[in-house]
Amino acid sequence: xxxxxxxxxxxxxxxxxxxxxxxxxxxxxxxxxxxxxxxxxxxxxxxxxxxxxxxxxxxxxxxxxxxxxxxxxxxxxxxxxxxxxxxxxxxxxxxxxxxxxxxxxxxxxxxxxxxxxxxxxxxxxxxxxxxxxxxxxxxxxxxxxxxxxxxxxxxxxxxxxxxxxxxxxxxxxxxxxxxxxxxxxxxxxxxxxxxxxxxxxxxxxxxxxxxxxxxxxxxxxxxxxxxxxxxxxxxxxxxxxxxxxxxxxxxxxxxxxxxxxxxxxxxxxxxxxxxxxxxxxxxxxxxxxxxxxxxxxxxxxxxxxxxxxxxxxxxxxxxxx
Amino acid sequence: xxxxxxxxxxxxxxxxxxxxxxxxxxxxxxxxxxxxxxxxxxxxxxxxxxxxxxxxxxxxxxxxxxxxxxxxxxxxxxxxxxxxxxxxxxxxxxxxxxxxxxxxxxxxxxxxxxxxxxxxxxxxxxxxxxxxxxxxxxxxxxxxxxxxxxxxxxxxxxxxxxxxxxxxxxxxxxxxxxxxxxxxxxxxxxxxxxxxxxxxxxxxxxxxxxxxxxxxxxxx
Numbered sequence: 001x002x003x004x005x006x007x008x009x010x011x012x013x014x015x016x017x018x019x020x021x022x023x024x025x026x027x028x029x030x031x032x033x034x035x036x037x038x039x040x041x042x043x044x045x046x047x048x049x050x051x052x053x054x055x056x057x058x059x060x061x062x063x064x065x066x067x068x069x070x071x072x073x074x075x076x077x078x079x080x081x082x083x084x085x086x087x088x089x090x091x092x093x094x095x096x097x098x099x100x101x102x103x104x105x106x107x108x109x110x111x112x113x114x115x116x117x118x119x120x121x122x123x124x125x126x127x128x129x130x131x132x133x134x135x136x137x138x139x140x141x142x143x144x145x146x147x148x149x150x151x152x153x154x155x156x157x158x159x160x161x162x163x164x165x166x167x168x169x170x171x172x173x174x175x176x177x178x179x180x181x182x183x184x185x186x187x188x189x190x191x192x193x194x195x196x197x198x199x200x201x202x203x204x205x206x207x208x209x210x211x212x213x214x215x216x217x218x219x220x221x222x223x224x225x226x227x228x229x230x231x232x233x234x235x236x237x238x239x240x241x242x243x244x245x246x247x248x249x250x251x252x253x254x255x256x257x258x259x260x261x262x263x264x265x266x267x268x269x270x271x272x273x274x275x276x277x278x279x280x281x282x283x284x285x286x287x288x289x290x291x292x293x294x295x296x297x298x299x300x301x302x303x304x305x306x307x308x309x310x311x312x313x314x315x316x317x318x319x320x321x
Numbered sequence: 322x323x324x325x326x327x328x329x330x331x332x333x334x335x336x337x338x339x340x341x342x343x344x345x346x347x348x349x350x351x352x353x354x355x356x357x358x359x360x361x362x363x364x365x366x367x368x369x370x371x372x373x374x375x376x377x378x379x380x381x382x383x384x385x386x387x388x389x390x391x392x393x394x395x396x397x398x399x400x401x402x403x404x405x406x407x408x409x410x411x412x413x414x415x416x417x418x419x420x421x422x423x424x425x426x427x428x429x430x431x432x433x434x435x436x437x438x439x440x441x442x443x444x445x446x447x448x449x450x451x452x453x454x455x456x457x458x459x460x461x462x463x464x465x466x467x468x469x470x471x472x473x474x475x476x477x478x479x480x481x482x483x484x485x486x487x488x489x490x491x492x493x494x495x496x497x498x499x500x501x502x503x504x505x506x507x508x509x510x511x512x513x514x515x516x517x518x519x520x521x522x523x524x525x526x527x528x529x530x531x532x533x534x535x536x537x538x539x540x541x
Contacts, residue, residue, distance in 0.1 A: 025431025226412050229372070230426040230473070231402035233395075320374050 029239065037243040041251075048251065051212050055252025058205050059299055060259035062198040063287070067260065069190040071284050072183075083157055085147040085175045087164050092116050092143035094169045099145055102167070107160055112146040119144065142171065154181050202302055205252065209245050209306030216244060217314045229320040241311045242304055249303020253296040260295075261286060324350045324481055324512040325371060330380035332366050332536075340366040342536045343380070348514065350480070353507040355523045356516040358533035364516035367533070368483050371514075372404060373397050384481065402430055405474030409486035411466045413458045419445070419469050420454035426477040444472040448502060464495040471499070475506060482506055484515040488522065496522055 041048040087102075089095050092115055099111045114122075119141040124133055147164065149157050157177045164173045217224070227237055264286050275282040287295060325348040332341040341363045348354055356364050369375040370382050373389055382389045384400060392400060413422050423444055427437045445451050448468040458466050467487060474482060484503065488496035500515075500522060507513045517523060523530060532539045 022431055025433070028433070029428070029431065222412075223414050226414060227425065227429065228398075229374075229401060229406065229412065230429060230477075231398045231400075232429045233398045236398075236429055320372075 029236070033239045033243050037240055037247060041244070041247055048248075051208065051248055052251030052255055054208055055205050055248060055299065055303070056255025056259060058201045058208070059252055059256035059295065060263075062194055062201055063256055063260045063295060064263055065190070065197060066194045067264065067284070067286070069187055069194055072190070073187055074285065075282060083149065083175060083177050083180060085149060085157070085161055085164060085173055085177075087145040087147055087167070087170055088172045088174075089143040089145070089169050090171050091169055095143045095145060098167060098169060102145065102147065102164075107150050107156070109148045109150050111148075114144045114146060116141045116143050154184075202298075205249070205299070205302040206306035206309060209248050209303050210310040212248060213241050213245055213307040213310040214314055216241060217310065217318070221318055224315070224318045225320040228318070234315070237315055238311050241307050241315075245303040245305075245307025245310075246300050247303070249299040249301065249306075250296060251299075252303070253299025256299065257287070257292055257295055324348050324352070324385060325514065326381075326383040327367075327370075328381040328383070330370065330377045330382055332363070332370065332375060333378040339536050341370075341377075341533075344533075344536075344538045345380075346531055346538060348512055350512055351507070351510050352529065353504065353513040354515075354529040354531055355526070356514060356531045356533065357518060357520060357523055360518060362533040363536045364518075364533055365485055368406070368485050368514070368516055371481075371483060372406060373400055398429075402426065402477060403479050403481060405477065405479040405482045407467070407470050407474045407482070407484040407487045409489035411458070411470040413466060413469055413473075415458050417457070418454065419450065419456050419458065419461070422458065422469055423472045423476050426473060430477055440476055440478075441472075444476040447475065447505075448472045463490050464498070467491065467495075467499060468502075471502060475511070479511070481512045482514070484513070484517075486517055487515060488517065488519055493522075497525075500526060 089098070095113055095115065099113050102108055102111050116139045120133060120139050123129070123141065147160075149160050151157065154177055157175060161173045161175050161177075164170060224237055264284060268284055271282070271284050325346075327344050327346050330341055330344045331339065333339045344363075344367065356367060358364055366375060370377055370389070371384060373392065377390070385403065387400070389400070414425075417425075420441055423441045424437055427440060432440070441454070442451070445454065448471050450465060450468050450472065453461065453465070458469060461469065467490075471484075471487070474484075482503070487503070488499050491499065496519065503513050503515060504526070
């Protein structure tokens with residue numbers, strides 16, 4: 001005390017360290033808190049791993065679903081050849097004339113004629129029912145015009161198919177558009193599902209982190225009281241808990257990333273087999289760099305938000321007695 | 322200038338008990354005083370008002386000329402850094418070393434590691450605990466633990482030092498040593514206010530006495 005040259009208490013604001021010193025000490029405290037909390041978490045690594053794993057699973061579920069949906073979208077987007085309309089005729093003799101007419105329609109790009117004979121040849125080659133077909137006394141297959149529409153939009157194709165049905169000699173029109181429409185509808189549902197699930201599980205992550213931090217606050221009640229008593233600001237008291245939340249979020253993000261990537265490796269074999277059976281060299285795409293970053297940052301953000309909620313709820317209650 | 326001033330201060334707790342009623346007194350810078358009275362007379366409440374651990378129901382408390390009624394929540398930490406406190410139960414952190422316990426106010430105030438080490442050593446030297454930096458409080462005797470608490474209270478060199486029953490758990494010899502320490506701080510200009518029920522010790526010290534009886538200041 002001898003060298004304490006300053007005047008007696010001049011009040012609450014008299015605490016004087018210049019701005020640069022304060023900034024430096026602020027950064028030092030951040031650094032120390034960051035490393036201190038890491039040490040703390042590593043020290044009780046089993047608990048840390050468990051909590052992070054719960055967070056990781058909660059993050060991985062929507063992540064995996066997202067990858068499935070986005071890959072299915074990629075598959076359907078480069079669906080080879082685009083939609084086709086099959087126009088069936090009872091009288092194959094009329095087909096060529098009708099094909100010539102249809103080629104004049106502005107909404108049609110091309111018309112391919114498949115006579116009943118061509119059809120049965122192709123069917124024999126592909127199906128392996130050669131002998132059975134030979135035993136039939138007449139060709140059961142109708143003639144088909146394969147029409148490629150100019151527009152890929154489901155509504156346009158529907159309109160065109162209605163017009164084609166009214167053309168003379170046409171018995172029926174079928175298109176693969178219904179199938180594509182259904183796929184798109186399902187994928188839209190899938191997307192919504194991913195969103196809803198992400199929201200619910202994000203809330204879950206916040207609550208998991210919040211609860212963990214609440215317990216941490218409770219177990220350090222005495223320390224918090226002493227820190228407040230010797231002049232620790234709210235920010236000072238809050239800081240280690242926010243860092244704990246951040247690390248839990250990061251740990252959860254890393255574990256989620258591992259879960260997702262391993263799941264991808266796990267199903268990539270069967271997917272490649274399935275793709276090759278369709279003569280496709282389709283390969284599932286993973287999260288990629290930006291997706292991975294998003295996952296990690298998202299985890300960290302949720303961790304901080306969760307601990308922030310817990311801290312704002314519980315730290316105020318603890319005052320020195 | 323007065324360091325501590327109470328102006329007609331009353332404190333009524335929620336359950337209706339009046340801990341302090343119309344207490345007025347003043348302490349000058351560099352003064353040392355004892356706050357005595359039976360347990361429940363309001364000694365702790367009075368100290369808590371200075372630390373802003375409680376707010377007065379009526380009246381004003383001024384510390385260093387600042388009216389504590391006008392202090393916002395965010396300004397409380399600043400006030401507490403200007404006031405060192407010693408408790409009967411030490412309020413030490415048992416999972417931290419003696420060094421870390423004493424350094425805590427400096428960490429909070431944002432001192433650099435070198436300045437911090439220098440000040441912690443100076444404070445431990447003052448209370449006679451040099452060489453115990455790396456020990457944990459649990460390994461120390463009651464008297465030594467109390468000294469750690471005192472070192473922590475003075476490490477930031479506060480102009481005002483409060484103590485609530487600092488010798489409560491100590492034998493007379495150790496108590497006298499602790500009181501001697503407070504006197505030494507007072508001699509270098511620190512304003513010291515000590516709440517105690519140990520009348521014989523107070524009388525031996527020959528300092529100013531503030532006597533509380535059922536919440537009222539009987540004698541100043």
